[in-house]
Amino acid sequence: xxxxxxxxxxxxxxxxxxxxxxxxxxxxxxxxxxxxxxxxxxxxxxxxxxxxxxxxxxxxxxxxxxxxxxxxxxxxxxxxxxxxxxxxxxxxxxxxxxxxxxxxxxxxxxxxxxxxxxxxxxxxxxxxxxxxxx
Amino acid sequence: xxxxxxxxxxxxxxxxxxxxxxxxxxxxxxxxxxxxxxxxxxxxxxxxxxxxxxxxxxxxxxxxxxxxxxxxxxxxxxxxxxxxxxxxxxxxxxxxxxxxxxxxxxxxxxxxxxxxxxxxxxxxxx
Numbered sequence: 065x066x067x068x069x070x071x072x073x074x075x076x077x078x079x080x081x082x083x084x085x086x087x088x089x090x091x092x093x094x095x096x097x098x099x100x101x102x103x104x105x106x107x108x109x110x111x112x113x114x115x116x117x118x119x120x121x122x123x124x125x126x127x128x129x130x131x132x133x134x135x136x137x138x139x140x141x142x143x144x145x146x147x148x149x150x151x152x153x154x155x156x157x158x159x160x161x162x163x164x165x166x167x168x169x170x171x172x173x174x175x176x177x178x179x180x181x182x183x184x185x186x187x188x189x190x191x192x193x194x195x196x197x198x
Numbered sequence: 199x200x201x202x203x204x205x206x207x208x209x210x211x212x213x214x215x216x217x218x219x220x221x222x223x224x225x226x227x228x229x230x231x232x233x234x235x236x237x238x239x240x241x242x243x244x245x246x247x248x249x250x251x252x253x254x255x256x257x258x259x260x261x262x263x264x265x266x267x268x269x270x271x272x273x274x275x276x277x278x279x280x281x282x283x284x285x286x287x288x289x290x291x292x293x294x295x296x297x298x299x300x301x302x303x304x305x306x307x308x309x310x311x312x313x314x315x316x317x318x319x320x321x322x323x324x
Contacts, residue, residue, distance in 0.1 A: 071297045078293035085289060183296060190300050197307040 072123070073186040079125025080179035083116050086128050087172040090114045094160045101148050101155060108138050109158040134159055213264050214252075215309045218301070221248035221269035225298050228271065232286050239282040242273050243290075 090112050097109035111134035119125045136159050144153030225246040235241040248269035255267055277285040 071300075074293050074296055074300075078289050081289040081292075082287060183293075187296060187300060191303065194303055194307045197311050 070190075074183060076123075076125040077179045077183040077186070079119065079127060080182075081176055083114075083126045083128060084172045084176040084179065087114050088169065088176075090131060091165050091169050091172060095162065095165050097158055098160045098162060100158055101146075103158075108156050109160070110134060111136075111158060111160045211312055212309065215305050215312075217252070217264050217267065217269075218248070218305050219309075221246060222298050222302050222305070224248075224269045224271070225294070229291050229295050229298065232291050233288070235284070236286050236288060237282075237284065239284060241284045241286065242275055242279075243277065243286045245272050245274060246270065247272050 094111050097103065100109040103109040112131050113134055114131050115129045116126050117129035119127055138159050139157040140154045141157050142153055143149055143155045146155045149155050225248075228244040228246050232243045246269050248267075251267050251270065277287075279285045
């Protein structure tokens with residue numbers, strides 16, 4: 065990404081907004097699949113996590129690196145009436161924990177707001193600079 | 199340097215600004231079209247090329263014939279598409295709009311400054 069120009073801050077803030085947008089998408093997928101016992105391959109849904117990487121070494125934006133699966137253990141709940149239950153009556157449930165997702169959602173929202181704030185402030189800054197031309 | 203070249207130089211700045219403002223208005227249309235088609239399957243985002251063309255023209259000769267440089271609409275077709283074949287991203291469009299607005303403000307400010315200078319020059323004899 066080209067940051068060596070007057071619109072560098074705009075591009076960086078937008079990349080941050082896009083990253084948080086993606087993060088929210090991942091969170092909503094996790095929340096929506098909180099009780100999905102079959103995500104193909106005979107396994108419950110596995111919680112996803114978005115990994116971001118910086119664009120380049122120095123000053124720059126952010127972009128999505130990859131979306132990885134959370135390999136932690138599935139939750140087991142006792143539900144003997146469930147057709148998917150094993151001999152002991154346990155059902156494997158996705159390893160999604162709602163409180164965690166809600167906290168991540170809050171963080172993503174705040175980060176999005178922070179990027180928008182930068183965008184707004186930068187606009188105000190350029191406008192202040194333009195006052196010199198009055 | 200005779201007065202004639204000076205005169206053409208003045209109009210040159212105004213011409214450049216005018217061309218820039220015209221490119222921006224086209225860019226606003228492109229952004230509006232992109233945002234309107236945010237969820238249209240198969241739609242690819244439209245961009246406007248102007249600054250690059252102008253820079254290229256200025257690079258080779260140092261001066262550019264503005265009548266030959268027109269803002270161009272182009273479709274990149276390289277951005278990753280979503281599952282429905284659409285590649286518009288709202289954040290990107292908002293960013294483009296912010297840039298366009300800032301550029302617009304710069305052009306308008308410089309233009310009004312230029313006019314004020316001319317006005318000042320006209321009032322000198324009074």
